[in-house]
Amino acid sequence: MFWAFIGIIVGIVIGVVSNFSIPPEFARYTAVAVLAMLDSIFGAWRAELVTRYQYKTDYTFKGPGFKEKRDQYNPLIFISGLVFNTALAAAFTYLGDRLGLDIHIAVIVVFTWRIFMNLGVVRRVYFQRWTKRGREENNNPVPEQKA
Numbered sequence: 543m544f545w546a547f548i549g550i551i552v553g554i555v556i557g558v559v560s561n562f563s564i565p566p567e568f569a570r571y572t573a574v575a576v577l578a579m580l581d582s583i584f585g586a587w588r589a590e591l592v593t594r595y596q597y598k599t600d601y602t603f604k605g606p607g608f609k610e611k612r613d614q615y616n617p618l619i620f621i622s623g624l625v626f627n628t629a630l631a632a633a634f635t636y637l638g639d640r641l642g643l644d645i646h647i648a649v650i651v652v653f654t655w656r657i658f659m660n661l662g663v664v665r666r667v668y669f670q671r672w673t674k675r676g677r678e679e680n681n682n683p684v685p686e687q688k689a
Contacts, residue, residue, distance in 0.1 A: 546583055570639075570646045574631035577653040582624040584660040589615040591667045627653075 564572050591597065593614045631649045638645030 546586070550583075570635050571632055574635050574646055574649045574653070575628050577650060577657070578627040578631040579624060581653045581656045581660070582620060582627055584657050584664070585623065586615060586620045588660040588663045588667075589620075591664055595667055595671060597663075597667045597670065 631646075631653070634649050635646040
């Protein structure tokens, strides 16, 4: 994950320093592609944290022969999701352009929602670790509430 953030920072610096500009007719495609990539990156971050800290999420598998099975980070799933999400977002945007509809807005809403959901899980994992560590350092168990 560290290298992903380094890559993002380097990409932002190159983008700010260079004189490259994207033609206005491709602005929609660029926007949905960037959101699709960010969705994949934040999804990988969530999966990495859930795997590392054994955090139970709403994404826990509950199929036939139920055994608690948590999300796990897998680089192959990350790369395939990155490519597939970007291609699907571009395809929906292209379809919307051909039909004269603003389908790209739906794509933006969905990817933004997924990004916020992934960041919510990341926040909860870090918050749970932080509060658990604070309780362990102070040797103060959480007080029980009386009903």
